[in-house]
Amino acid sequence: MTIDQPGHRAASTADMWVDPRCPWAWIASRWLLEVEQVRPIEVRFHIMSLSVLNEGRDVPEKYRSAMVEGWGAVRVCIAAEQQHGPEALRHLFNAMGTLIHHEQAGLGSGMLLAALTDADLPAELAEAADTTDYDKALRASHHAGMDPVGAEVGTPVIHISGADVEPIAFFGPVMSPAPRGEAAGRLWDGVVAVAGTDGFFELKRNRTRDPIFG
Template identity: 45%
Template sequence: MTANDAATVEFWFDPACPWAWMTSRWMSEVQRLRPQIQVTWKPMSLAILNEGRENGPHSDAHRRTLPLCKIAAGAAAELGNETVKAFYDALGERIHHQGRTDDALVTEALDEAGISADFAARAAGEFDDALMATHNEALTRVGDDVGTPIIAVNGVAFFGPVISPAPKGDMALQLFDGVVAAAGYDGFFELKRSRTRGPEFN
């Protein structure tokens, strides 16, 4: 077993973000190939992040998924990591692959993840503190001039990687090993180029 095989990962997401969804598919593939890697799934909110400065084309989507972020935070606090992942998977399939925005997708995702339907009503105010705690944790680690996804590898957090499509097999592992290597150097901060394609769901 190499050091990369035993890496720990924290993954912050907003269900509205297609780029976070793409990166989560890559991270899921890495964990499938290296099941000993521990991944903790944590919600944050783009609506909260951009509060007071958001008027772009994605504003409605961010506000629409804020209750879903709260549900995920409540699930993390009460039901555990695997339930959060199952809920995110169920949401992502409906939001990003099926293009849905209807209220029924929430009910379906709750049911698929094994979460009580009353979590939707409780999200109206009960899980605010839980969401703010995990949201602020992400920003404390990377700063507030970012978006989603945010990942931390072995305790070192970055915005990204932003990828399309999500790599599979050996390429997924090569990318992961590169991120682990970058995280291993204390002086590494940023690497970026302009995107030339949108999210390619596969």
């Protein structure tokens, strides 16, 4: 989806890699969709996997069950993208995020089926959750997004490209809640400025809020 204002076109593309279960990625995605309305960008969603990212790592016990549960949603997302295209993935990610983060629907089969219904996609795609058939494509998508920013970050990851910008890739931004309207556009302008500065690597402070979905 491109900006809907007459006389505007997408001057740049924001490719965002997300795992539907990450609340910070969900908030950042809401921000990017706001930016899409006030800046000439096109947002495209792609799938990374926190389960893939944390394979082989010594993670706290409370995260281990989430690593196991997390495979289903990303597998279904990849299956939807492969069978029905990137717009289907966009709709499915939006549906999953709403159910997971706003309705606390969990990561199980009930959420998957409800999200597929909401995204007007075949219920049979839910079968991908319990098979490794799409794991090669999942890993390829994951590494396409994550390798350019390194192994020490998670999601969200954004790649920016276009005629007016040098290609850049970065982790973040992490925020709570997402700004709206022109405030979202101003944050975009600042993020592009710092991420596009040669030699700039990090700007960070402690999080003092839980995710606010708004």
